[in-house]
Amino acid sequence: MTQQSESTTTTSTSTTTRDADAAASRPGFAPALPPLAEPRPPGGRRVWPRTFHDRLTAPLPGLKAMARFAREGSIRPGREGLADIPRLPFEPAPLPRVDARTVAVSWAGHASWVVRIGGLTILTDPVWSRRILGTPARITPVGVSWESLPPVDAVVISHNHYDHLDAPTLRRLPRDTPVFAPAGLGRWFHRRRFTAVTELDWWEAAELHGVRLDFVPAHHWSKRTLTDACRTLWGGWILTAPDGRRIYFAGDTGYGHWFSRIGERYPGIDLALLPIGAYNPRWWLSDVHCDPEEAVRAAQDLGARRMAPMHWATFVLSAEPVLEPLTRVRAAWEKAGLDRGDLWDLPIGASRVL
Template sequence: MTEQTELTDPPERSAGRTPGGLAEHRRTAAPAPVTRPVGEIRTAPWPRTFADRLTAPLPGVRALARLAREKAIRPGRDGLRDVSRLPYEPGPLPAVDASAVAVTWAGHASWVVRVGGLTVLTDPVWSRKILGTPPRVTPVGVRWADLPPVDAVVISHNHYDHLDAPTLKRLPRDTPLFVPAGLARWCRRRGFTRVTELDWWEGAELGGVRLDFVPAHHWSKRSLTDTCRTLWGGWVLSDGAGQRVYFAGDTGYGHWFREIGERHPGIDLALLPIGAYHPRWWLQDVHMDPEEAVRACGDVGARRMAPMHWGTFVLSAEPVLEPLTRVRAAWAASGRPREDLWDLGVGASQVLD
């Protein structure tokens, strides 16, 4: 699947369906969190498809035809004129000890998270270009050579802008990878030896840090024949002192946020996507807009929010700076303290008090 395919094959909204859609029944049916061994090779087969986890049906021919007519896949000239104003603020990674939590935005959904003494990468994409999309409009915010040793990588799903094979090739093959159900085989074929694949509400512990895989309103696809063959989701990273960072991955707005907050109370920081949302009729179920992201931050019970998934790759039709201006306005309208919105530039860092 190319990134172009991601934008032309997402689930579309179904008129009249209830919030939560196809997976609404799982709100009360989800099991309690389970701890799995790091690097476990699971012997029981996964389902052939995870399509029953979708919260909206996949699109039909009429939706595809409408998208083709509207030609609303990228911003026009006016929407691209502010590319030079996108915030790019590379700097050295902060020096922190094992008691601190620090995050650095490398761009898109790629973060360097320092938690519990570990360095964890989220959805690492250090490539200048990914399949089927224009090159990134801001450089990577952290040079690969400047990274400390990577203790773990978490992957939210298999779309090309979140699972980048050339970037993973840079890692030692014994780097622990934490991936959604069904994705371990892809990783092991590339030589990785410590791959832990998890279902929703499962977790694992590494070096005193717990990594819990939680639901998202999204989908998966990497080729023409593997739609929803692997799972998708977000991650809650918790250290021994109870400090928690929630990385949402790629998701639309919906009922899962409230349940994530109930099962993982006291989230200190939510890394939430705010971009790739227009046209709304096409992308609403799988990508939040800025106002929905602020609402999701409240639902999940997070004290602070750091926006992501904007200003790096041009994946949809909204003007490139619009996500930032809208999230700032939505945060102000919510009445929450301005200092709790960590609207970082690419390459910038913030340390949890």
Template sequence: MTQQSESTTTTSSPAPNADPRAAASPLAPPFPPLAEPRPPGGRRVWPRTFHDRLTAPLSGLRAMARFAREGAIRPRPEGLADIPRLPFAPAPLPRVDARTVAVSWAGHASWVVRIGGLTVLTDPVWSRRIIGTPARVTPVGVAWSALPPVDAVVISHNHYDHLDAPTLRRLPRHTPVFVPAGLGGWFRRRRFTRVTELDWWEAAELGGVRFDFVPAHHWSKRTLTDTCRSLWGGWVLTAPDGQRVYFAGDTGYGHWFSRIGARYPGIDLALLPIGAYDPRWWLKDVHCDPEEAVRATLDLGARRMAPMHWGTFVLSAEPVLEPLIRVRAAWKQAALARENLWDLPVGGSRVLTC
């Protein structure tokens, strides 16, 4: 990871009091202690580009030519035939208190996370259609009208299936939003007033809940001229009592998972992507397949995993039900307890009490 400018790094020096659980972990790498949470909001100076954060080169002309010859971006007709069987079971959101963690899957990478008394939305996409792909094949699992007041939003990166302007327009402009470095201007132009941009391994705090931005194997682009102009990553949410939820956003498999698990031990639930992986030669660097998601769970040391990023939008060539079938098989192959795989239907919820 490349150092930011002095004006950026001097305000985010590591805390003198490390997380005691991290200090006690025998797996802890020689990292500095967790950074003190940055003050929310504020404008920062970022590099013009984050290309140096890429973990694999972006596709070049040779890869584009191969894709034009043999690539497929949609499943064959038999792979689409299972769309009516995609799990969809909307239900009322569970009641929770400040000591309870609950997650509800609205579809794709959109979760309603209740933690530490807060309601947090991840990559909220409530639109029926996003740019560049057919309409969603399962409805939104949580009606917007059924949401409690939203206390915060976290964004993993700026791709259209994770950053949806029509959905965000529904939110009050004073809603706190936590975003990757370089993406704050997008929100400020839309008159959001409480925008916090973070670099990898930085944190902020709201209502006693800690929001840590962590690395991912991905990239960013929203227009023809902004490739990698903003960062990408995942989020570790830690409640005041220590309960932890990791939201991976969009990512390929790699060594970051073990580093995240070592630095944030005791992850109670990992929300991990399992879809949009075929053709593998094209998507391996940026999207986990189901088996890699299970490996990531083990690398993280997470107690439970909830799959996401499948069964909502048809983004790639695998059959629509294949991610679920494969993740269940991989979980069983790894001899992991079945009750710790939270393979929710769209609209489903689970409550975690520790």
């Protein structure tokens, strides 16, 4: 299939799905869910739209919002909000022993997980650097040392923000490591000589040694330079083992309708890795970052059996006190009447096995 015909097929499939999503939002309308996409062949260069602005679920901040943000200066917590840094949960431990039938997750910090599924080791948004552009150095060390990692079978990327796409970390990987990335981001990897890059649109899938990887929508955006806002797509990932067990990695997202839609299309999610930090001030960040209460609602919308919080306790990205996300997510989980054992509020460096 030529690049042009590939692009046409992708656009047609995505348009059909988006039309169904739009119809689903009408009161009283309950459309049949479109079937899951057949996995695409790995790799290959594809033609994408110049911009993905039409995928935004909220407008990007305008000049007035930016002026208010600059005026209020509420980008970091105060001294009291930072005082709990020594109490942040950090308990590094050896990775669990696994086999092809084991599903396990280990939290390295922020949105970086070591996922063991179907006999594969998959890294999500790997950031092992001490510092990222525009942000103070990490306030907790990486919970999983790079030297302790087994051979990495694949990497999944949610979007191109610096705290999720870290060039120094990715340079540590062999260039033939399979990379699964949002639409439009392949060029970034090809420039760095990665040779096995698969770009996916929302609701598209790929397969690696029996593990299915589906790229799903998120309430977020993309930007890496002054001129490339929304030039590449953003989203989350559903990882499905050969035996049907599923992990949802949300990447970075605000709260909204996509969670229930994802839960309908991928029933039986065993574990949802959901962001709970970087949410204050709310007027500035609510469209693109869940707060802890919204993350619990998202887990319920997904129909997920368990939730593991992430995207907190690593980098100071916003104004809430550093320990607040944990206390609030625990309270929200209890208020929702959910089983305490199904909230996997792991310390950085800890692991759990399904």
